[in-house]
Amino acid sequence: MFLRATALQPASKTQTPAHLEQLDWKRTYQHRPVEAFRARDRHGEDSQERRLMARLMCHDTATSDKFYAMDLTVDQARKGRLLFEQAQEETTRSRTRRTRPQSEKRGGDAEIRCGKEESAARIHSSETPLRDRLPVHISRMGDQVSKLKQLSSSDMEEQRFFQNQNQDYVDQAGSGSGSEERANEPLDEEGKVSASFQKKVQSKIKDLLQQMEEGLKTADPHDFSTYTGWTGIALLYLQLHRCSQESSHLQRALDYVKRTLRILNGRKVSFLCGDAGPLAVGAVVHHKLSNTEESQDCLNSSVLSDSDLSDELLYGRAGFLFALLYVNREIGEHTVVSAILDSGKSLSQDQKKTERCPLLYEWHRKQYLGAAHGLTGIFYMLLQVTRNTWGGRHLHAAAEFVRPSIDYVRHKKFRSGNFPSSLSNESDRLVQWCHGAPGVIHTLLMAHQEEKYLKEASDCSEVIWQRGFLRKGYGLCHGTAGNAFIFLSLYRRTKERKHLFRACKFAEWCLDYGTHGCRIPDRPYSLFE
The missing domain is CATH 1.25.40 (Serine Threonine Protein Phosphatase 5, Tetratricopeptide repeat)
Known part of the structure; x- marks a missing residue:
């Protein structure tokens, strides 16, 4: 924890990599509290580059884990970080020299330095290559960053989840093959958990x-x-x-x-x-x-x-x-439900969306869709009120306003079956309970009295089967276990063996806790992280 806090303090201007200067990283992150910084990275609302730098500088990628695990003093940590940043500049410069035409290489050092002449001069003045002066763990961090910076957008998305290596459920209708029965383990012949x-x-x-x-x-x-x-x-x-x-x-x-x-x-x-x-x-x-x-x-x-x-x-x-x-x-008593309904109607009117989305909510001036901070989490709770007799006079109001609002969210679905994290976000990135399809599916299942909601929930679960084994860890909020609950919920509603089978496969993965190389959360023994 001590070293992570240290890593949040930006280096001086002459020592900061160019791509961080372009993002104005120092001004953006210098005064942000540690927990708020990690929260933004955890829920994925920073830009792609900033989230990448957050993980490399103060979060739990495999390489930074080694760096943080070293028993360093404050001065050693800061010196290590300075050397690490200089190594990145040297790596970038070397790659640029190899790829540029020979005619452009003459006199090109000044252009490559991007305003960092002093730092570059110190690097070139040393007879020993800078990479050889780095501790081995920090040197490997440089290799990792170089690889990550070359990733395309699709490659970056690949880093969010593990490829699902499991064979899917085999429908045994009309077949008594023993090989198919073995393929469907851990379910028994009756479709129950063995x-x-x-x-x-x-x-x-x-x-x-x-x-x-x-x-x-x-x-x-x-x-x-x-x-x-x-x-x-x-x-x-x-x-x-x-x-x-x-x-x-x-x-x-x-x-x-x-x-x-x-x-x-x-x-x-x-x-x-x-x-x-x-x-x-x-x-x-x-x-x-x-x-x-x-x-x-x-x-x-x-x-x-x-x-x-x-x-x-x-x-x-x-x-x-x-x-x-x-x-x-x-x-x-009913005052909580009334306050939620009134607040949603008010914002919807302000945004001129009353007909399309009668209930609209925002958190920190952003209209999220996911379960943790967004529309579907609120709709889920309001739908629970409609199922309880104590909902009283709010019973009809909740049903009247919530269902058309759910339909509004449904129309935001990507072709993959996933959903954006907010109304202003058009990227198909996050598949986790707090942001993405998992949280939305729970709400669709709560509204499943209409067939269209149940079918859509089942269709959307495919993206979780494909992209739900998350590198963020095992937790309920933004980890694999949170995604696993989707299949348990679908099984309770449909009794289809496929969903129980998939839930068991997610459980198998989670039972191998700590063996997959996932990121380690700040509070690894908590319920949601």
Whole structure:
């Protein structure tokens, strides 16, 4: 962490590579907080070049992992970075000399330097090649950057995911071939998850829980959130208790709930990143343990007091609404739903989109489509209200405004079956829960009473099967596990074996945790990262 923070401090003007100067990288990133910087890179909203430099300079590519792992002092780290940048200039200069016509090479040094005469002079004055003066790990970083900078746009997209090497499900209708049955493992002849695969999953869960508990010893003691903190771990154990009925899992959930309730700060209200998540999970855990008074205390604390909020799922009203829905479902007022509807109608009118998209929302002045910050995450929560009797007078209003708004989003689909991250973005890049088809599919399935939504959800799942094994890691938000839930949801709706088979293949991949060379998130033992 220390070295990553150091890497955010730009070098002096004479030492900064030309392509970074052209992007005005120093002015853009010098005063940005570390977490905000990583968040923008994580959710993919920077330009392609800036995201590339973010990964190389302060994120978790395979090469930078080696660099950060070195036990360096501050001065050594800064010197290493300076040498690294100079090596990049030297590499660029050498490549340019090899490719330019001979007539253009005479006197070409000044042109190649691009205003960096001092830095270039220092490099040429050394008798020893600069690459030989670099530590081996930093030298290899230069090789990696050189390769990445030559990638085309399509090659860059390739770097976001692993090629799916799995054979797809084989329909055995009218065939009793033993080879086809083996091809469909881990499903048995009846199309159910085989006993051997279930045993493998259960064994791996125990191993990963031990690994997680060990890793949590160094986690942030003040992070109470569901997204990256202790409440997410409590929710994990609560889900394990639901599946296994082991009392030890429920007791472990209580241990983490007690920890979170001591450190709430009242700054945010959502389920994933605010107080509502810990309070909702705490209410459910205490309820299951018959601690009536403690459960009621958690419920009484779940009050929305700030009316000046965003509407999206991670930090805003939709996130608070999810907390209310969760408590209502597990334990079982309208002002939250009303505020979300009024806000969406107001922005739609301002943007003159009332007829096409009656409900429109934005976060940080950008109209996202994905589940985390965008339209589909909000629509999903509003559709949940229409399925609950407590929706009251908002039941009809939500259905009336949400469905045409979902249709508006459907028309933004790419030919691949994926969706853009925002209304202003036309690139087919991200296939993850927070941005792209996975989050949209969950909303389509929630609206599946009409056949067109269910068919479109199934069609869009193909892009997840092809591009869903992500290099970002295994998490729920922007990792492979989050994509796997699409196939579980489709199987519940359709009972088609293909979707269960694909979910198992994603599970197999995730069970080989840490063996694929994925990027390591800042909080690798959290629920969503």
